[in-house]
Amino acid sequence: MxxxxxxxxxxxxxxxxxxxxxxxxxxxxxxxxxxxxxxxxxxxxxxxxxxxxxxxxxxxxxxxxxxxxxxxxxxxxxxxxxxxxxxxxxxxxxxxxxxxxxxxxxxxxxxxxxxxxEMPEIDLKIRAALNKQFDDEGLEIIQNQLKQHDPEYYEKVDQNNPQRMIRGLEVFLSTRKKLSSMLxxxxxxxxxxxxxxxxxxxxxxxxxxxxxxxxxxxxxxxxxxxxxxxxxxxxxxxxxxxxxxxxxxxxxxxxxxxxxxxxxxxxxxxxxxxxxxxxxxxxxxxxxxxxxxxxxxxxxxxxxxx
Missing domain, CATH: 3.40.50.300 (P-loop containing nucleotide triphosphate hydrolases)
Known part of the structure; x- marks a missing residue:
């Protein structure tokens, strides 16, 4: 109303x-x-x-x-x-x-x-490692990991956007909680x-x-x-x-x-x-x-x- x-x-x-x-x-x-x-x-x-x-x-x-x-x-x-x-x-x-x-x-x-x-604190070492993995191995490996750990977030956002993919994955790896559950x-x-x-x-x-x-x-x-x-x-x-x-x-x-x-x-x-x-x-x-x-x-x- x-x-x-x-x-x-x-x-x-x-x-x-x-x-x-x-x-x-x-x-x-x-x-x-x-x-x-x-x-x-x-x-x-x-x-x-x-x-x-x-x-x-x-x-x-x-x-x-x-x-x-x-x-x-x-x-x-x-x-x-x-x-x-x-x-x-x-x-x-x-x-x-x-x-x-x-x-x-x-x-x-x-x-x-x-x-x-409010988003959780992220382990900066995990973020750095994921960014290096993206630079060395490409986006697909990041996509596959995120799809495994947080399929709900993976389906919601632009899967061709590395920042979105890395963000979802770094939250899970840092907290063991899904970013999709925090939104x-x-x-x-x-x-x-x-x-x-x-x-x-x-x-x-x-x-x-x-x-x-x-x-x-x-x-x-x-x-x-x-x-x-x-x-x-x-x-x-x-x-x-x-x-x-x-x-x-x-x-x-x-x-x-x-x-x-x-x-x-x-x-x-x-x-x-x-x-x-x-x-x-x-x-x-x-x-x-x-x-x-x-x-x-x-x-x-x-x-x-x-």
Whole structure:
């Protein structure tokens, strides 16, 4: 139940390529407010094409926060985002009754909505050993260990992200407790209402949309973007879908068509994990994409409740 006379954060979630950006802009324009991006890849100003950021027209349609806000050379954790995003939302609420948060990064959305639990002390020797193992032997061995020790966390997060994989494994090896069991066991009370909206559609339609988006990214120069970032390839931000596959191509490990097919496959897998994460939240109200009027009508009804 919404509390009357306080501000409302409208949260839009769902898998990649489903149309979250367009809906967020429609809602922000309707309520004359601003958008907070909770997409962990769109923070980085060097990564443009492969992260499907809002284009210039979309950015001009509504004020966005956390788009191009950081460099790939900067570490920007989920905890950092929780602190900074809450400050931005507070500032938006000084001017508007509603704010919009949009993104498919479940951990980052969760950090703002529910807060993060205090994380345990980590044995730095274990962290160093895992980082060396990753450098020497690659990501797969880290993935396999995490999948064995904490399959729930493994399924929730980007499996191509070494920082996420190492984080989950170092927590288990340091504490013998699963990181998945520590996430949001107690929710923090926020001083604003929260309305959660999810977008989803038929899986075949979603997968077709993903495939078309990847083709469009390639047409728009994704390969050239990846080439321009080769000196940053060891930075954590670039160990992600759409970039790591093309680095493999540039290393002559795979042909270009195989690399592109891998981007599509890994993006489809990522979308499936996103949906698994968000479907656990019973407070999310689900809609088909492309129906902003229905979503806004629902929000209006929620806002009118005493």
């Amino acid at each position: 919404l509390k009357s006379n306080i501000k409302t954060l409208i949260v839009i979630v769902g898998p990649t390529a489903i149309g979250k950006t367009a809906l967020a802009i429609d809602i922000a324009k309707h309520y004359k407010t601003e958008i907070v991006s909770a997409d962990s890849r769109q923070f980085f100003k060097e990564m443009e094409i492969g992260t499907a950021k809002p284009n210039a027209v979309e950015l001009a349609a509504a004020k966005h926060h956390f788009i191009n806000s950081h460099s790939v050379t900067q570490l920007f954790s989920t905890g950092d985002f929780e602190v900074e995003a809450l400050k931005v939302i507070e500032n938006i609420f000084e001017k508007h009754d509603q704010a919009v948060m949009v993104g498919g990064s479940g951990l980052y959305v969760n950090a703002v909505v529910n807060g993060l639990d 949001s066991s107690t929710k923090k009370q926020r001083p604003f209402n929260i309305i959660k909206i999810g977008l989803n559609t038929d899986r075949a339609k979603l997968y077709q949309s993903i495939n078309l988006r990847v083709d469009k990214m390639m047409e728009n120069g994704l390969l050239e973007e990846v080439k321009s970032l080769i000196n940053y390839r060891r930075d954590n931000a670039l160990n992600t879908v759409g970039y790591s596959e093309l680095f493999d191509y540039l290393d002559e490990q795979v042909p270009l068509d195989v690399a592109v097919a891998s981007i599509k496959q890994n993006t489809r897998r990522f979308a499936k994990r996103q949906l698994t994460w968000f479907r656990r939240d019973e407070d999310i109200k689900w809609f088909e994409p492309g129906k902003p009027e229905s979503v806004i009508n629902m929000i209006d009804q929620e806002l009118k409740k005493p």
